[in-house]
Structure formats: C-alpha cells, structure tokens
Amino acid sequence: MTVLDALQATLADEHAALYTYGVLGARTSQATAPALFETLTSGYRRHRARRDQLQLMVRDAGGDPVAAEVAYDLDGSLLRPPQLERAAADLEAASVEGLLALVAQSTGSVREWALTEATWSAVWRLQLGGTAETWPGAPELDRA
Template sequence: MNEAANDGDAEKLRKALAAEHAALFAYGLLGARTSGTLRTRISAAFDAHRARRDQLRSFITTRGGKPAEADASYALPFFPSNATLAVKLALHLENGVTAAYLELAAAEEAALRRYAALAMQEAVTRSYAFRPAQPAAFPGMPVAAAAPSAAVPTPTRDGE
C-alpha cells in the first residue's frame, strides 16, 4: 500500500469520524427533547454512534493519526420542536452517516471497506426503525390482492 492510499484512507476515516461527532451532538439534543418509545430508539442510536465513534478514533490512532475532537456544537438543518421533526432529523442524521461511510467503503484497506459496509447497513437499518411505515418486501412490485380465507389445497405428485 502506498503512502497516497494511506493518506486517502486517513481522510476517509476523518470524514466518518466527523459524521459520528455530528450525529452524537444531534442525538444528544433529541434525547433531551423526546420521551417514550422514540426516546428509547434515540438512546439506542446514540449508543451505537458512540461505539462507532470510539472505533474510528482507534482506527485513526493505530494508523499514527490524531483523531479530531468534536466541535462544541453543530448547525442543524432545522430545530426538532416536536416528535415528527425529531424523527425527520434522525433520518437526516442516518443518511449523513451513511454517506460518510459510503466514502470509507472505497478505502484501499479491505478491513476498512468491510467496516464501512457494516456501519452503513446499521445506519440504514436504524433509519427504518424511525420510519412510521415499514417498506414493502419487494419495493416496486404491485401489492397483491388479499387471498380468500379458504384453505389452499396442498399440491401432490401425480397418482397420489
């Protein structure tokens, strides 16, 4: 692996870390402004992002870099003044983190690509937990009409 590739991977790690710092800031704000089931989901997301942040800091340190500290605050695209806006912000955060990890998925190092793919999978899964409706099993396929309640005969082989 050449030095330029290492520099590129280090920059990708820094961007993913910056996304995690921003997500932690916003989820901390959301946790203080929500309650019930939504707060439980937000707390779980906060914990997951904190673990990812710590892993990224470790990756940067073991590669000889110095991880950036979080900013004191981050600009939010809007203020989450109710549960609907809190969910909208959580979705925005997960999309941002996914984008940062998508860039890391192009890292030179295979272990970083694998790590990024798993982190993206987790972020997308988390985002669906915040959505009010679940996606269709096969997006784009027409929804089949409800089957009649009569029992369907079991297929058998000829002669049986």
C-alpha cells in the same frame, strides 16, 4: 484522499451525529414518548461506539483523531416527535453516505467495518420512518 483522511472525515461526521442525537434525546420525553426515547438512545449508543472505534482506527493509521466541534447547527424546529424522528432519519441517511465514502477509500477490515455500519444506518433509517431507497447512501444513482 487517503484512508486516514477518509477515517478522519467519518470521525468528524460521528462527532456531529453524537451531538445531534444528544439534542434529539434531550427534546424527547421518556415518560410521554418512551418508544421514541429508546430509539434515540439506541442510535446514540451505536454512534458513540462507532465514534470510539473510529478514534482507534485513526490512531492505528498513524493519525491524531480529529476533535469534535464545540457546537453544531441544528434546525430549531425540532420540538415534536415526528420532527425528531425525521431529523434522526436524515442523520442516518447522511451517515450512510459518509460511511460509503470510507468504503470507497479503504480495504480489508476497515472497509468491512464501514460497510457493516452503513448497513446498520440504512436499516435504522427505515426504523425511524425513512423511505427505502434503491441505492442508500448514493442518491445520485436513484436519479439515473
């Protein structure tokens, strides 16, 4: 896999993350759950900035950024705040894995950026109620 391929895969993941955060935010009430609404909004904003940066990186690497899908499959039971928080935490866990794959395929500023973003997602996952892991983004190492 080339750096460009890894950037494109990470960008595709970010498109899905933005879609998911949009759905989660739409299923959250700012009036009745303001803390959750703000948390999801912050996650959405971070992933939007990440997506925008990845589009620039893909162009800088000589590629045309992969487009978002029209829609993504989500669990239909995402209705209550604990379900929404769990879905966001799961999304961040998947983001860490994808970003660490980019770390493994890149060097220099791309690697540094991907590691910074993976760290943010790992910490954000904890803020969403996720559990701490010895090796965030590498669950196969936790089983060793």
